[in-house]
Amino acid sequence: MKEETKNIIQELEALSPFLLSIRGKGSGFVIPENYFERLSENIEDSLHDYVILPSFLKEKILEGFAIPNHYFDSLSSEIEDNVYDASILPSTLQNVEAEGYVIPDNYFDELPEEIIARIEVENALDDDEKKEGFGVPKGYFDSLSDELVDRIKEEQKTLDESNDSKVIELDPQNNSKPSLLKRLRPLISVAAIGLLLVLGIQLFGGNDAGTINLDSDDAYAYLLEEDLVVDETVLENYTDEEVEEMLAPLTDESIELNLDDIELEDLDLDDLDF
Amino acid sequence: MMETSDEQILELIQSQSEWEKGFRLLTAKYQERLYWQIRRIVLNHEDANDVIQNTFIKVYRNISKFEAKSKLYTWLYRIATNEAITFLRKKKRKETVDIDGGDGAEVSRQLKADVYFDGDEIQVQLQAALATLPEKQKAVFNLRYFDELSYAEISELLDTSVGALKASYHHAVKKIEGFIKAKQL
Numbered sequence: 001m002k003e004e005t006k007n008i009i010q011e012l013e014a015l016s017p018f019l020l021s022i023r024g025k026g027s028g029f030v031i032p033e034n035y036f037e038r039l040s041e042n043i044e045d046s047l048h049d050y051v052i053l054p055s056f057l058k059e060k061i062l063e064g065f066a067i068p069n070h071y072f073d074s075l076s077s078e079i080e081d082n083v084y085d086a087s088i089l090p091s092t093l094q095n096v097e098a099e100g101y102v103i104p105d106n107y108f109d110e111l112p113e114e115i116i117a118r119i120e121v122e123n124a125l126d127d128d129e130k131k132e133g134f135g136v137p138k139g140y141f142d143s144l145s146d147e148l149v150d151r152i153k154e155e156q157k158t159l160d161e162s163n164d165s166k167v168i169e170l171d172p173q174n175n176s177k178p179s180l181l182k183r184l185r186p187l188i189s190v191a192a193i194g195l196l197l198v199l200g201i202q203l204f205g206g207n208d209a210g211t212i213n214l215d216s217d218d219a220y221a222y223l224l225e226e227d228l229v230v231d232e233t234v235l236e237n238y239t240d241e242e243v244e245e246m247l248a249p250l251t252d253e254s255i256e257l258n259l260d261d262i263e264l265e266d267l268d269l270d271d272l273d274f
Numbered sequence: 275m276m277e278t279s280d281e282q283i284l285e286l287i288q289s290q291s292e293w294e295k296g297f298r299l300l301t302a303k304y305q306e307r308l309y310w311q312i313r314r315i316v317l318n319h320e321d322a323n324d325v326i327q328n329t330f331i332k333v334y335r336n337i338s339k340f341e342a343k344s345k346l347y348t349w350l351y352r353i354a355t356n357e358a359i360t361f362l363r364k365k366k367r368k369e370t371v372d373i374d375g376g377d378g379a380e381v382s383r384q385l386k387a388d389v390y391f392d393g394d395e396i397q398v399q400l401q402a403a404l405a406t407l408p409e410k411q412k413a414v415f416n417l418r419y420f421d422e423l424s425y426a427e428i429s430e431l432l433d434t435s436v437g438a439l440k441a442s443y444h445h446a447v448k449k450i451e452g453f454i455k456a457k458q459l
Contacts, residue, residue, distance in 0.1 A: 004423070005422050008422055012447070015447045015448070018455070019451055022396055022397075022400065025393065025396065025397055026393075027397065027400075027401070028394070028397035028401065029310075029314075029317075029319075030392050031309075031319060031390060032319070032390070036306055039301070039309070040302055042327065043301050044301075046327045047334055
């Protein structure tokens, strides 16, 4: 036994018999079989790769960047295998392929047609349209307002024909008789109520019943109705209670209750036909 | 076969024509000792393999700076220790896992999962206890307890007085014993 080993044992007997007792177990670390036989070769390979590197890469290696053994030995052949056969390409593109860029199949066969189609589209648009990216037919906005008015007139005519004889009482101040709107509320949708409100604007505006003079305000009201939005100014013509009633969701119970209030013989079936 | 002296190795490495022969002799003479020094720091075999290769590349790169004021192994040991500690610090930054300091739990976990560790529970606890020690104290314990170096040899390696080393070793022994016994309760 080495002299120093005896010293260490005596030291541990005094300091810690426990650690002395487990010292024979060793550290517990093991290594792969024949590791040290191969380690010399591995170190030489690493060193060989390191020696042939440019100096700026040597620094990187020592910073902890490692490369596989014999990396540079096979690198040139790997590059050659990956070089695309550029001889079939136009000369202007050969360099591009060699850089690693790829293109879809038949790309150049279809490209001229795509370019021509795009030119035709751009020629159909004027300069402003091209700038925005959104195109519209020429003269579109010139005729738009006329078209809108015509459409509104047509739709109002259709409504009037179907409601030719009915009287729509929308005067919120008249409490002598329950309004038709109140009586029919459970049977119609909120969108239909909006339409009536629009008609009500015309009546309150002093127009003759059944006659509709449409101007920009009318068109606006019509658009509101189309969007199922009730203009707040219309609601001013009704009491809060009536507005709440109009906008309240219909329930089976409310329908039943309201039906009790309606005498069936008083109900004009034509009134239900909108 | 007579072991080649450090002087002969250095002479061969520094020659243009025979540097490979000299370097091969250097690795053969010191790779195993250096490996275990590194292994006890990094714990993991794969990491130790990486560090030892980096160590020898660094040795080759700086061999001309070795002035023979200390023994060759002392110089090699310091390079190896430095590389191992640097490696651990980089690994710690990447993995946000502290494998030294703390309560040694991470070391226990890693060793139990390591195919290149076949120690029993006591040996796991011993390594976990070592992981809680300051770096220098851990080095002193390893060099004395496992490598059986004298305090004089350790003094040369760590550039620390023998008295300081004895105190450090005694403290380390007491801490490790206390740690293992606490775990066994």
